[in-house]
Amino acid sequence: MLDIKKRVKIDTKDQSLKRKFEYIVNSTGGFEIQPDDDKKPADLLIFELGTDTDHDFHVLQASLQSGTVNDVFLTSEKSDQDLLLQSIRIGAKEFFPQPIKDDEVKQALKKFREGAESGKRLKLGRLINVMGSKGGVGTTTIAVNLAVSLAGITGDNSVALVDMNIATGEIPLFLDIKPGYHWGEISKNITRLDSTFIMNVLSKHSSGIYLFSSPGTPGHEAVSPEAVERLLNIMRRMFDFVVVDCGQRLDKNSQKIHQISDTVLLTAILTVPCIANAKKIFKIYDFWGYPSKGKVKVVVNRYVKNSQLTLRDAEETFGQSILWSFPNDFQTTLAAINQGKPLTVIAPKEEITQSFKKFAATFIDRDQRTTKEERSLFKRWFS
Ligand SMILES: Nc1ncnc2c1ncn2[C@@H]1O[C@H](COP(=O)(O)OP(=O)(O)O)[C@@H](O)[C@H]1O
Numbered sequence: 001m002l003d004i005k006k007r008v009k010i011d012t013k014d015q016s017l018k019r020k021f022e023y024i025v026n027s028t029g030g031f032e033i034q035p036d037d038d039k040k041p042a043d044l045l046i047f048e049l050g051t052d053t054d055h056d057f058h059v060l061q062a063s064l065q066s067g068t069v070n071d072v073f074l075t076s077e078k079s080d081q082d083l084l085l086q087s088i089r090i091g092a093k094e095f096f097p098q099p100i101k102d103d104e105v106k107q108a109l110k111k112f113r114e115g116a117e118s119g120k121r122l123k124l125g126r127l128i129n130v131m132g133s134k135g136g137v138g139t140t141t142i143a144v145n146l147a148v149s150l151a152g153i154t155g156d157n158s159v160a161l162v163d164m165n166i167a168t169g170e171i172p173l174f175l176d177i178k179p180g181y182h183w184g185e186i187s188k189n190i191t192r193l194d195s196t197f198i199m200n201v202l203s204k205h206s207s208g209i210y211l212f213s214s215p216g217t218p219g220h221e222a223v224s225p226e227a228v229e230r231l232l233n234i235m236r237r238m239f240d241f242v243v244v245d246c247g248q249r250l251d252k253n254s255q256k257i258h259q260i261s262d263t264v265l266l267t268a269i270l271t272v273p274c275i276a277n278a279k280k281i282f283k284i285y286d287f288w289g290y291p292s293k294g295k296v297k298v299v300v301n302r303y304v305k306n307s308q309l310t311l312r313d314a315e316e317t318f319g320q321s322i323l324w325s326f327p328n329d330f331q332t333t334l335a336a337i338n339q340g341k342p343l344t345v346i347a348p349k350e351e352i353t354q355s356f357k358k359f360a361a362t363f364i365d366r367d368q369r370t371t372k373e374e375r376s377l378f379k380r381w382f383s
């Protein structure tokens, strides 16, 4: 059934301002005002910033991320540049300086209603599955550094990294993070899986990415493909990119991830056994019936010029071009792992780091660099 009326919550410090907003919302049409004690997610929150704006922004960001509100309009007695920048940063759609202008609010509500109706919010984040064609070829290195490099372009809170190596996960080591929660929690709580729950089990890394860890201990193998699918589908609504370190797994969970991935990066090095393995994996994909050829891209790691097996050889074997090749740099990649830091932090200038940055940029649509909302707010206030 189509939910035609958009639910609006109004939260202002000042009661007469609240009544004013209620009046405008009701006279615009297509909206339904949600009572304060109604805990259902709101399509739109109209919020008046108080004196402790840091706290307000923090709470707003958490509500947006967890999906308890879908979009936010802000208003405030003050409207200095700092406040506006922070509003843009958390993704607020509008900012009304006080005293508010009825007409301006009405126009914004109409625009919001139309935008919401065209299904703009339904755009899902891209699921990138990094799959090793063999152990030790750099699958984790690529997943971690791709995720961090993507976040370097799209900003905080837009990228998540998921470790599928349930018993032997290494990402916490790569990023020097001690996750409190992990897959173990998911298998116990599948019915509670929603964005609020997921937000609580993710660890945030200083690079801005969110991490869904593996316990790295035995006894959590009970995770089902249904739980994996549910988790990833919810995460795709929360993030622009969800990068999965699938390891070399070809079990039921991995099969499910392959089925729902937008892109599979099959990671290989230019050795005969590795290329032969990658070829076998393509046969398995044929057998499964997915992922389709167009979704699977081969990336070559540890590439050296003049290697015996060439990129051309690999391309002929797979019948498709190699999407990317990362240079061989054992020292830097190992130093990054040993120090538990991404390449951008320990060696920002090295060729390997630059290669990751350029690779990440190929995944970014032009409009993701500055979102439409940012541009319109920017235009209005700073041009
Ligand atoms: N581009 C690269 N050049 C040289 N060594 C690399 C490169 N990428 C990864 N390595 C090294 O390969 C080893 C295995 O990397 P890892 O990412 O753990 O692989 P996997 O997840 O496939 O087991 C690490 O010691 C790492 O330093």
Ligand SMILES: [Mg+2]
Binding pocket: 139, 140, 141, 170, 247
């Ligand atoms: Mg690994």
